[in-house]
Amino acid sequence: MELTVGPNQFFWSAERWESFYSDLTQSTVDRVVIGELVCSKRLPFYQDRIPEAVSRLLDAGKEVTLTTLALVTLKRELKLTAELADMGVMVEINDLTALAYIPNGCAFSVGPLVNVYNESTVNWLASRGARRICLPPELPVESVKVLAQAAKDKGVAIEVWGHGRLPLAISGRCYHARLNGRSKDNCQFACEDDPDGLDVVTSDGVPIMAMNGVQTLSDSYACTDHQIDLLRDAGVSALRLSPQADGFLELCDLYRRRVDGVLAQGELGQAMRDKHPDIRLSDGFLTGRCGAEWSGTSDQPSKAP
Amino acid sequence: MVMEIVCPAGTPAALRAAVKAGAHTIYCGFNDETNARNFPGLNFDRTEMRSGISFAHEHGAKVLVAINTFPRAGSESIWHHAVADAETCGADAVILADLGLLDHTARNHPGLRRHLSVQAAAANADVINFYAETFGVRRVVLPRVLSVHEISAINAETDVETEVFVFGGLCVMAEGRCSLSSYATGLSPNMNGVCSPASHVEYEEDDGALDARLGGYLIHRVERNAPAPYPTLCKGCFSAGGKTGHLFEDPVSLNAERLIPQLQKAGVTALKIEGRQRSKSYVAQVVRNFRAAVDALDAGRPLPQGMLARLSEGQAMTTGAYKKTWR
Structure with missing residues (x-):
């Protein structure tokens, strides 16, 4: 099984961004999706560093893919999306707008924010040029099985959300700005202070979500420790690891050891628990229960305040 | 042209009430998981759909059938049957969101008019034109993340008709992309x-x-x-x-009645009312008020003001993303 690093969902300083991708050249991952997914206002802060990061990753033997934005509305966002199609690097579409610019038959990847729920959609995307599809995190393993089979018949690789805060929603409104009494147009980049998103808790102190500008994420970190063998049997060829600010290289290494069979089921979750005792893990989407649920037996941090 | 009032019907009784109250168009769904208001006791079986559509047609109204959930892997035939049955029942269009289902419908039911559901979250002219060129989509229901100015810009760049929500529930997130x-x-x-x-x-x-x-x-x-x-x-x-x-949104509902003239100027074809789960009397009242508003606009009369506040069940009203400051 391969490992893909998804696009960074958060707003990091250009320095942090650059050193993150520089570190990844030393990692055991197979593929890196790079670029701005969440908010086009963040892009100017690090855009000029993308070409060099791409070259270094390619030199290190990684496959590299450029992501589109998750929600394309403004004129300049349309222009950005159209330009991506001409960069000479594989594009991962996370808003179908990109298909307006990718010539019919040209190869592309499909990200987890495109709704791929059934065989007809896989078949249509394959006929349009899709070579790799990362399925929406919401799908249960039963659906993943059916879709992986359909994709195999068409020569399309199937990837599943492997680790990290789950992207639950995207909006026209910026919640970080709203929290600070500002509007999106005058956000003053409030999201910059939260390199892994800002925890949102209920009135009785239970963590439920995390805000990240216009994006809403899960409070918990998805973890496929207990699903990896099922997913491999289903024909899933890669797991997607979503960047987080601390300990990401180590995390990649843990997943590498788990998919290679060095770590047994349960040992990956336990290692996470040891390194990050404060975070909650989940795999409920894959098991077909509530997304927030977790199959592991290791103790979750208390829900109470 | 008078702007088209597109009204929800969760039951055959609500459909008839909406038609009698002056709705130009009714949208509804089958009583299963193929539509995005799959609530107990709601929606139409095949016989009810056929007679509901006949009733609407006899009164000069159209019926759109929403088949706007994303078909489940391994069970797509449920959705394919829904499209075929909508056509057989005489639907004026189907409202679809899923790429695979759009492709299926365009190939197998080319004569059935296709509208793009808000669940597809098509938020710019380029992607709307892509849906039109690829699947023959004739109308798009715009996501509730756009300002009036942006809607105007979209209409300037597409021949696809646009339909926008003006009353009822308000999704804060891009629809069809929220889990x-x-x-x-x-x-x-x-x-x-x-x-x-x-x-x-x-x-x-x-x-x-x-x-x-x-x-x-x-x-x-x-x-x-x-x-x-x-x-x-x-x-x-x-x-x-x-x-x-209320970090994401206050417990408000959408009311864009005051923006109807601006929406018309922005090139919007149809005004959509949310609420297939609502009672027939609620639906009839909302329809009457919006019909009066678009008729007044068409005749050059001033709009009746504040007509719907009492229907909001004590909730505050908002014009949502139509005003840019909402963001």
């Missing part, structure tokens, strides 16, 4: 046609306050006897960064 509900309850709009489902709601009294929970999560706590809004996830009261409140 908050399944994260907390296991059931989602995309897969199950429900959001924050009533089956997962619990109310409990605690120390003189009423707690409303969804999937076990506390969404609202109000004083006893105070109005308790339905615990929809994105309109809950939460804390973050040391602040507490």
Whole structure:
């Protein structure tokens, strides 16, 4: 099984961004999706560093893919999306707008924010040029099985959300700005202070979500420790690891050891628990229960305040 | 041209009430998981759909059938049958969101008019034109994340008709791209046609306050006897960064009646009312008011003002993203 690093969902300083991708050249991952997914206002802060990061990753033997934005509305966002199609690097579409610019038959990847729920959609995307599809995190393993089979018949690789805060929603409104009494147009980049998103808790102190500008994420970190063998049997060829600010290289290494069979089921979750005792893990989407649920037996941090 | 009023009907009785109240067009769905309002006791069986469409046609109204959830892997035939049955029943169009289902419908039912559901979240002219060129989509229901100015810009660059929500529930997130509900309850709009489902709601009294929970999560706590809004996830009261409140959206509903003239100027073809789960009397009243408004606009008369406030069930109203400052 391969490992893909998804696009960074958060707003990091250009320095942090650059050193993150520089570190990844030393990692055991197979593929890196790079670029701005969440908010086009963040892009100017690090855009000029993308070409060099791409070259270094390619030199290190990684496959590299450029992501589109998750929600394309403004004129300049349309222009950005159209330009991506001409960069000479594989594009991962996370808003179908990109298909307006990718010539019919040209190869592309499909990200987890495109709704791929059934065989007809896989078949249509394959006929349009899709070579790799990362399925929406919401799908249960039963659906993943059916879709992986359909994709195999068409020569399309199937990837599943492997680790990290789950992207639950995207909006026209910026919640970080709203929290600070500002509007999106005058956000003053409030999201910059939260390199892994800002925890949102209920009135009785239970963590439920995390805000990240216009994006809403899960409070918990998805973890496929207990699903990896099922997913491999289903024909899933890669797991997607979503960047987080601390300990990401180590995390990649843990997943590498788990998919290679060095770590047994349960040992990956336990290692996470040891390194990050404060975070909650989940795999409920894959098991077909509530997304927030977790199959592991290791103790979750208390829900109470 | 008078702007088209597109009105919801959750039951055959609501369909007839809406037609009699002056709706130009009714939208409804079959009573299964193929539509995004898959609530118990709601929607139409095949016989009801056929007679409902006949009734509407006899009164000069159209019927659109919403088949706008995302077909489940391995069970697509349920959705394919829904499209075929909508055509057989005489539907004027189907409202679709899924790429695979759009492709299926364009190839197998080329004569059936195709509208793009808001669940597809098509938010710019380029992607709308892509849907038109690829699947022959004739109308798009725009997501509720756009300002009037942006809607105007879209209409300037597409021949696809646009339909916008003007009244009822307000999604804060891009529609069809939200899994908050399944994260907390296991059931989602995309897969199950429900959001924050009533089956997962619990109310409990605690120390003189009423707690409303969804999937076990506390969404609202109000004083006893105070109005308790339905615990929809994105309109809950939460804390973050040391602040507490309705961090995503207040428990408000959409009312864009005052913006009708601007929406017309922006090139919008049809005004959509949300609420297939609503009663027939509610639907009839909303339709009458909006019909009066578009007729007044067409005749050059001033719009009747504030006509719908009493229908909001004590909730505050907002014009949502149509005003840019909402963001």
